[in-house]
Amino acid sequence: MNQHPAIDDVRTVACIGAGTIGGGWAGYFLARGYRVKVWDPAADAGVRLAQLIDAAWPALAELDMLDGADKEAWSVHTDLAEAVDGVDFVQESAPEDLALKRRLFADLDAVCAPGVVIGSSTSGYSMTEMAVDVAGHPERFVVGHPFNPPYLIPLVEVVGGDRTAAAAVAWAADFYTRIGKSVIHMDREVPGFIANRLQEALWREALHMVENGEATVEQIDRSITDGPGLRWPFQGPMLTFHLAGGPGGMGHMLDHFGPSLKSPWTRLTAPELTRELRDAVVAGCEEATGKHTIADLVAERDAGIVALRRLTAGLRAATPVPQP
Amino acid sequence: MNQHPAIDDVRTVACIGAGTIGGGWAGYFLARGYRVKVWDPAADAGVRLAQLIDAAWPALAELDMLDGADKEAWSVHTDLAEAVDGVDFVQESAPEDLALKRRLFADLDAVCAPGVVIGSSTSGYSMTEMAVDVAGHPERFVVGHPFNPPYLIPLVEVVGGDRTAAAAVAWAADFYTRIGKSVIHMDREVPGFIANRLQEALWREALHMVENGEATVEQIDRSITDGPGLRWPFQGPMLTFHLAGGPGGMGHMLDHFGPSLKSPWTRLTAPELTRELRDAVVAGCEEATGKHTIADLVAERDAGIVALRRLTAGLRAATPVPQP
Numbered sequence: 001m002n003q004h005p006a007i008d009d010v011r012t013v014a015c016i017g018a019g020t021i022g023g024g025w026a027g028y029f030l031a032r033g034y035r036v037k038v039w040d041p042a043a044d045a046g047v048r049l050a051q052l053i054d055a056a057w058p059a060l061a062e063l064d065m066l067d068g069a070d071k072e073a074w075s076v077h078t079d080l081a082e083a084v085d086g087v088d089f090v091q092e093s094a095p096e097d098l099a100l101k102r103r104l105f106a107d108l109d110a111v112c113a114p115g116v117v118i119g120s121s122t123s124g125y126s127m128t129e130m131a132v133d134v135a136g137h138p139e140r141f142v143v144g145h146p147f148n149p150p151y152l153i154p155l156v157e158v159v160g161g162d163r164t165a166a167a168a169v170a171w172a173a174d175f176y177t178r179i180g181k182s183v184i185h186m187d188r189e190v191p192g193f194i195a196n197r198l199q200e201a202l203w204r205e206a207l208h209m210v211e212n213g214e215a216t217v218e219q220i221d222r223s224i225t226d227g228p229g230l231r232w233p234f235q236g237p238m239l240t241f242h243l244a245g246g247p248g249g250m251g252h253m254l255d256h257f258g259p260s261l262k263s264p265w266t267r268l269t270a271p272e273l274t275r276e277l278r279d280a281v282v283a284g285c286e287e288a289t290g291k292h293t294i295a296d297l298v299a300e301r302d303a304g305i306v307a308l309r310r311l312t313a314g315l316r317a318a319t320p321v322p323q324p
Numbered sequence: 325m326n327q328h329p330a331i332d333d334v335r336t337v338a339c340i341g342a343g344t345i346g347g348g349w350a351g352y353f354l355a356r357g358y359r360v361k362v363w364d365p366a367a368d369a370g371v372r373l374a375q376l377i378d379a380a381w382p383a384l385a386e387l388d389m390l391d392g393a394d395k396e397a398w399s400v401h402t403d404l405a406e407a408v409d410g411v412d413f414v415q416e417s418a419p420e421d422l423a424l425k426r427r428l429f430a431d432l433d434a435v436c437a438p439g440v441v442i443g444s445s446t447s448g449y450s451m452t453e454m455a456v457d458v459a460g461h462p463e464r465f466v467v468g469h470p471f472n473p474p475y476l477i478p479l480v481e482v483v484g485g486d487r488t489a490a491a492a493v494a495w496a497a498d499f500y501t502r503i504g505k506s507v508i509h510m511d512r513e514v515p516g517f518i519a520n521r522l523q524e525a526l527w528r529e530a531l532h533m534v535e536n537g538e539a540t541v542e543q544i545d546r547s548i549t550d551g552p553g554l555r556w557p558f559q560g561p562m563l564t565f566h567l568a569g570g571p572g573g574m575g576h577m578l579d580h581f582g583p584s585l586k587s588p589w590t591r592l593t594a595p596e597l598t599r600e601l602r603d604a605v606v607a608g609c610e611e612a613t614g615k616h617t618i619a620d621l622v623a624e625r626d627a628g629i630v631a632l633r634r635l636t637a638g639l640r641a642a643t644p645v646p647q648p
Contacts (some may be wrong), residue, residue, distance in 0.1 A: 059630045061627075062634070063633060096584075111388055112330060129325040152552055153555075167562075188538065192587070197589055197590050199551075206561060207585075207597075207601065217562045217604070218608060222560065223481070227477060227479035228471065229553070230476075233632055238541045238545045263515060266478060270528040270531055274535075277535050284541020303383075309478075311632065
């Protein structure tokens, strides 16, 4: 077992790939005060990265995220060994191509010091399938899946593969948390992780609706932006339905509206609403809301929606997107 | 063909049912300056409605929606004919029970003046199946499906049944638009309409994940609130993927990531990505964004996320929900 650096001692991070995701990570690490070494074989990688950092910096300043940051503390390398030399963590954001990732991971393993954890931004592959050719230290390869843009969206989904050590997954979760990310530490590999599975289910239903002439692209987007999308930044889909149950919360919702799960409301069939599933969902809602009563949650929801509507009205006035 | 009142001449609205949805509608109509007559057989309907209006009023004031509103301009009735006497529009929000709705719609038809349009808040039934027992004027029955809370969420989905007149659907769409709603005028009945189908696909996938131990309730909610939920109030799911394609937009996204639709990322199988479907989605995105370049949209997205994160941080500090 190789020692990982103490989280406090991390000074330098390598970003493998400087596209939209890798470059976004580089900007974020810089903002959080780290030195960033970027590996990217493209001739214009440095120019593109400078543009991306310039674009991200004002947003990060507005979020008070630039304490101790040096905007110039980055370098671009075309040699992989040089890029990872002396770094304390590696974030890989190469193109989504399984063969490419497999070769790259074997190469990374050969050049990175053994205790260095390597996080992958993959949005679709499991670490088990990506790390098959890693000969030396497969135990330090972890998925750390961000959302676009990585410098603004807090979510990072963290999960290991079948040869990843639990300590490396825990280290990555701690590191991402330390730098201000909202970490979901998954205990098993699930295709699409969590958020992508959920948004992809919605997206697939939307594509079916376009395919069948049931809704236009504009109607689909507006049905979310002017509907449930106004609740979800504050209260996720589970809490939303917890409130839909009235004072009885999720328990009442499932007991009374559960039968509607049989309705053909989407092309995805719902699971059987067993007593166990019902109780798990209810318990999860109660745990998530703690001492907040349904009345508290309703007041918080309303305050959130009011603030959000004022915000979106202001933003739309500033940059109008044509409405039909 | 019976003449509908001119939108400008609407003065009084009947709300049938004063539960969470019906009461929320009543508060909204009041705020927009209408007199509201409420029919509800419950003995405590008036007390509950007064509480609901009290709770909604400050939010509506913050949204500058109280011009000319009289908070006391409502009455509760237990006699249906009395409740709809002299009204210019009816919003029905009775419990989701098909037999009940069928009886109620027949009764409403018998007591409402012929030109009065009757909108239903149903979240699941089609007007075709609800209006089967309407003998006199089925042509004025329209679905006007709101989102909870109806006084804050702008979306209303409007669609008729097989005996509804196009003029009545258009009248309802005009009226809801006039009172400040974001109206989606659907040209056909689809189970779950649009927004419910989309959020229900996400919800069903979430239930499957809980059922299989793949994610907890807390992880599901946080994967949305701290992830894609931070984009959706500004840019819906279609525009989100339009931006995920980089400078090439949705066309590039579908051409390059289309194959991932075959991945088992959700339990819902995607449609075949035909040339027609690809082109329809791309054209819809281009139409929705008009002269806004991808770079404009990226800047708008970032400004929106920054503002939204500042907002949610403030709201969470004010009313902390326990985190794991």
